[in-house]
Every structure is written in structure tokens, then in C-alpha cells.
Amino acid sequence: MAALTAVPLLAILGEVLLRGYHQLSWAFFTEPTPTAYKAMKAIEAGEPIPGGIANGIVGTMIMLGMAVIVAVPLGILCGAFLAENSKNRFAQFVSYLTDLLQGTPSVIIGIITYIWVVVPMKGYSAIAGSVALCIMMVPLIVRSTEETLKILPASLKEAGLALGGNKARVMMRVQLPAAFGGIFTGILLAVSRVIGETAPLMFTALGCSLIRFSVDKPISAVPLLIWEFFNDPNLQELIWGASLFLLLFVLALNLTAKYLAKKWNQ
Amino acid sequence: MESVIPILEFKKTCVSYTKQTMAVKYVSAAIERNTITAIMGPSGCGKSTLLRAVNLMHSLYQNIRVDGEILLNGENILSMEPIDVRRRVGMVFQRPAPFPTMSIYDNVLSGFSLNGIKLSKAEKDTTVEHCLKSVALWDEVKDVLNKKGTFLSGGQQQRLCIARALAMKPDVLLMDEPTSALDPIATKHIEELLLDLQKEVTILIVTHNMGQAKRISSKSMFMYLGELVEYGDTETMFTNPIDERTKAYLTGKMG
Numbered sequence: 001m002a003a004l005t006a007v008p009l010l011a012i013l014g015e016v017l018l019r020g021y022h023q024l025s026w027a028f029f030t031e032p033t034p035t036a037y038k039a040m041k042a043i044e045a046g047e048p049i050p051g052g053i054a055n056g057i058v059g060t061m062i063m064l065g066m067a068v069i070v071a072v073p074l075g076i077l078c079g080a081f082l083a084e085n086s087k088n089r090f091a092q093f094v095s096y097l098t099d100l101l102q103g104t105p106s107v108i109i110g111i112i113t114y115i116w117v118v119v120p121m122k123g124y125s126a127i128a129g130s131v132a133l134c135i136m137m138v139p140l141i142v143r144s145t146e147e148t149l150k151i152l153p154a155s156l157k158e159a160g161l162a163l164g165g166n167k168a169r170v171m172m173r174v175q176l177p178a179a180f181g182g183i184f185t186g187i188l189l190a191v192s193r194v195i196g197e198t199a200p201l202m203f204t205a206l207g208c209s210l211i212r213f214s215v216d217k218p219i220s221a222v223p224l225l226i227w228e229f230f231n232d233p234n235l236q237e238l239i240w241g242a243s244l245f246l247l248l249f250v251l252a253l254n255l256t257a258k259y260l261a262k263k264w265n266q
Numbered sequence: 267m268e269s270v271i272p273i274l275e276f277k278k279t280c281v282s283y284t285k286q287t288m289a290v291k292y293v294s295a296a297i298e299r300n301t302i303t304a305i306m307g308p309s310g311c312g313k314s315t316l317l318r319a320v321n322l323m324h325s326l327y328q329n330i331r332v333d334g335e336i337l338l339n340g341e342n343i344l345s346m347e348p349i350d351v352r353r354r355v356g357m358v359f360q361r362p363a364p365f366p367t368m369s370i371y372d373n374v375l376s377g378f379s380l381n382g383i384k385l386s387k388a389e390k391d392t393t394v395e396h397c398l399k400s401v402a403l404w405d406e407v408k409d410v411l412n413k414k415g416t417f418l419s420g421g422q423q424q425r426l427c428i429a430r431a432l433a434m435k436p437d438v439l440l441m442d443e444p445t446s447a448l449d450p451i452a453t454k455h456i457e458e459l460l461l462d463l464q465k466e467v468t469i470l471i472v473t474h475n476m477g478q479a480k481r482i483s484s485k486s487m488f489m490y491l492g493e494l495v496e497y498g499d500t501e502t503m504f505t506n507p508i509d510e511r512t513k514a515y516l517t518g519k520m521g
Binding site: 156160161164165166169170173174 | 366377
């Protein structure tokens with residue numbers, strides 16, 4: 001029975017690998033998406049489709065980076081507050097809201113970000129995309145921070161306080177460093193969870209066929225590209241290379257997270 | 267006759283976890299300066315609870331009430347700021363708890379960093395050396411000061427925790443069964459160390475081990491069901507206990 005649960009994952013991995021591996025080349029990671037016309041020409045000539053997904057990779061990294069910069073401190077602060085005040089009514093309420101936010105469908109987060117950010121800024125942008133990703137990451141980081149802090153031995157905190165430290169200093173210098181492994185694992189899992197999100201980016205980042213570094217203009221992302229390739233008969237060949245890249249990236253993040261969690265538990 | 271203010275005095279100290287039950291009931295006792303005072307008694311008699319009242323550990327938890335007075339050099343700590351009390355009253359826990367992310371060096375200085383006190387490099391070096399020497403750990407660790415505290419053996423970790431507490435120059439050192447997680451050799455080291463340290467600091471030690479109380483303490487308290495049954499010279503208590511309950515405990519009929 002247990003083996004059955006592994007079947008879908010292996011099947012997906014096998015399929016994507018078989019269809020996608022021959023597209024992976026240096027150019028695939030360094031060149032932007034080709035136009036449909038160029039792709040059509042290449043297909044007619046029987047050549048491989050030129051270009052790659054560099055615009056998507058750059059966009060994904062920029063938006064993830066901005067989301068992480070905001071979500072990590074916010075999530076850790078909130079998680080620390082919840083762990084320290086688990087009996088407080090307000091904290092219990094916030095904790096409940098965190099659960100709700102975690103369960104909110106990503107398409108709704110997308111449309112809300114559209115109203116909150118895209119409309120006032122009068123345009124799609126990397127900023128809007130990162131806001132949507134950030135909203136999705138915060139509850140995940142809050143939870144992992146809270147859970148990790150709660151399983152630390154109470155003696156650690158007491159030892160810190162017994163030396164005369166105030167709560168904030170003991171949190172910053174003793175508890176959070178001791179919980180670093182668990183929190184970092186949580187951050188990696190949060191990143192791997194949102195990196196493949198497509199729906200919220202459709203409402204916010206929109207997409208772009210150029211490699212762009214500006215944060216106030218529409219920008220591409222790897223999952224957005226997969227959707228675009230699917231909708232263009234000339235580009236469909238590129239779906240698998242992009243999917244393989246995304247899959248391997250998430251897999252690598254998960255393995256790193258698992259490795260760190262194990263190392264930290266020792 | 268000149269009256270000397272005891273370094274630490276319990277006056278009708280009560281601790282309760284719930285409204286109905288008191289874990290420590292009306293304990294009154296004056297602790298003498300530069301002595302080792304042992305608190306003995308069977309499990310659940312309130313000895314750790316009494317000890318933890320002295321550095322206001324109970325204030326971390328809602329619902330725990332401490333009543334009466336606990337005087338530190340004549341000043342009631344129950345009306346003082348917990349942070350001020352804890353700087354003057356050090357504590358060593360049952361399980362050695364060096365901070366796992368800090369080096370041996372930083373562990374000794376953690377009291378300063380946690381209080382936001384900045385020291386010069388020279389001050390740091392002398393403090394670390396002095397404190398580690400006073401717990402007889404310096405020779406063993408002087409070449410590995412940058413390693414993590416958790417890299418040491420259990421007994422060494424506990425001595426590191428004592429050094430960490432001593433660095434703050436406390437008036438009183440509270441010890442909650444500090445050797446119960448250690449092997450006999452490490453225990454012996456710690457006991458010798460405590461006998462030495464009483465010149466510098468007044469030690470209040472909770473112990474399950476009657477032999478230990480006899481070996482190191484000059485005064486002993488015997489607690490039973492939250493009450494302080496007997497308090498006096500250790501030697502007298504072991505040879506000629508006044509209360510029947512003390513006698514029953516010390517002869518192994520109870521406990």
C-alpha cells in the first residue's frame with residue numbers, strides 16, 4: 001500500500017523527465033522565450049526551438065526574493081509572539097486566523113492582490129506578484145516558527161531568564177538561534193510551496209517575454225511560462241523543459257529542508 | 267548584641283499552583299551568608315518550588331502565586347523587578363543547559379550579553395578565565411573555548427553552567443539537584459567545587475541525595491508536604507533529628 005503512494009510521484013517525475021530532458025541546454029537557462037514566429041520557423045525547418053525560460057527564472061527569483069525579505073521577519077516575529085503567548089486570547093485568535101490564511105485558495109489571494117496593489121498602482125508588476133506570494137508564505141513561516149519554538153526544552157528559556165535577561169533578549173539570543181534549523185526548514189518549505197503558484201501571478205505579475213529586472217513592470221515567472229506555452233501551439237515543446245526545471249528545483253529545496261531538519265534534530 | 271541581616275530570609279513564604287492547594291506552606295527560615303544550605307525531602311514536597319521562588323521563576327507562569335516575604339539582604343524580592351532579582355540570584359538547573367548555539371567562551375559571558383552589558387575584549391578574557399578557573403574547568407577547555415558548550419561532557423557542561431552563573435557575581439546561587447543527571451565522578455567534582463565556592467557565594471541546594479547533603483552542607487532543611495519540618499545544622503539533623511518525620515526520612519523509612 002505504501003508503495004502505491006510513491007507511484008504518482010515517480011510517474012510524474014518519469015514523464016516530465018522523459019519529455020523534458022532533451023530541451024535542457026545552456027541556452028534554455030540564459031535566453032528568453034522565443035516569439036511564436038521564431039518557434040514556428042524552427043519547427044518547420046525541423047530544428048529545436050530556440051530560446052529558453054530565462055525571463056521566467058529571473059522573474060521568479062526577483063518576486064520570491066522580495067517576498068522572502070518581507071515574509072521571513074514578519075513570520076518569525078509573529079510565530080515567536082504566538083509561541084510565547086499561547087494562553088493569551090488575542091494570540092489564540094491570531095493563530096486561528098493564520099490557519100485560515102493558510103487555507104485560503106491561492107486564486108483568491110491573487111484577485112485580492114489585484115484589487116489592493118495592481119489597481120492602485122495602475123498596472124501589473126513584480127511588486128504585486130511578490131505581495132501575493134508573501135501573503136501565502138507568511139502563515140507557513142509563522143506556523144513553523146511557532147512549532148519549533150514550542151518544542152525547545154523549557155530549561156533553555158528559563159536558563160536565559162535566570163541570568164537576568166529580558167524576554168526579548170532571551171528570544172533573540174537563545175531561543176531563536178536554537179530554533180534556527182527548524183525555522184530555516186520552514187522557510188525553505190514555504191518557498192517551495194509558493195514557487196509553483198500560477199493563479200495569483202496571473203492577476204498580478206501577468207508575464208513578459210523579456211528578461212526584466214524592474215520591479216514596477218509586468219514580469220514573467222516559470223509557472224506562468226508553462227501556462228503560456230500550453231496556450232501557444234508553437235511553443236508547446238517548451239512546456240516540459242520548464243516543468244522539469246520547476247520540479248527539480250522544488251525537489252532540491254525539499255531535500256535540503258529534510259537534510260537540515262535531520263541535522264538539526266541530532 | 268549586633269543584629270546581622272541574613273543574606274536570604276523566608277518569611278511565611280507560600281507558593282500555590284491552584285487556589286485550593288499550596289505547594290509550599292508558610293516556610294520561615296534565615297539562610298546564613300557563605301554557607302551551603304541543603305533542602306531535602308521526598309519528591310513533591312515543594313523543595314524545588316521553594317527554590318524557584320527565590321529568583322522569581324514562578325512569575326513566568328500564570329496561576330502560580332507566591333505569598334509571604336522573601337528577603338534578600340533585607341529587601342523583599344517579591345516586590346522587586348524579576349530582572350534585578352535574577353542578576354543577584356544565580357541558578358543552576360537539574361539538567362546541564364549550556365546555550366547550544368553559543369561557544370564555551372560566549373556561554374560564560376551570556377549573562378552579560380543577555381543583560382545588554384558590553385565588555386571590552388580584555389574584560390571578557392579575564393572574566394572567562396577567572397570563572398572557568400573557579401569551576402576548575404579552565405585547564406580542560408582553555409584550548410577549545412570556541413567550541414560549542416554542548417561539545418563537553420555532562421559534568422563539564424554543568425560546571426560551565428555554574429561558571430556562567432558565577433560570572434554575574436550573584437549573592438546567592440540556587441542549585442536544583444545539580445548532580446542528579448551526572449555520574450558519581452562528575453558529582454564528586456561538583457561537590458568539591460561547591461565546598462570551595464561557598465567562600466564567594468551563598469549556596470542553596472536542593473538534593474535528593476542525603477549523602478550529598480551530609481557531605482557538603484553545613485545547614486539543612488527538611489521539607490515534607492510543603493512544610494518546612496526541620497531546619498538546623500546538618501550534623502545535628504543527621505545524628506539527632508527532632509521531628510519524627512525527619513527521622514523516618516533520614517533512616518529510609520519514608521521517602
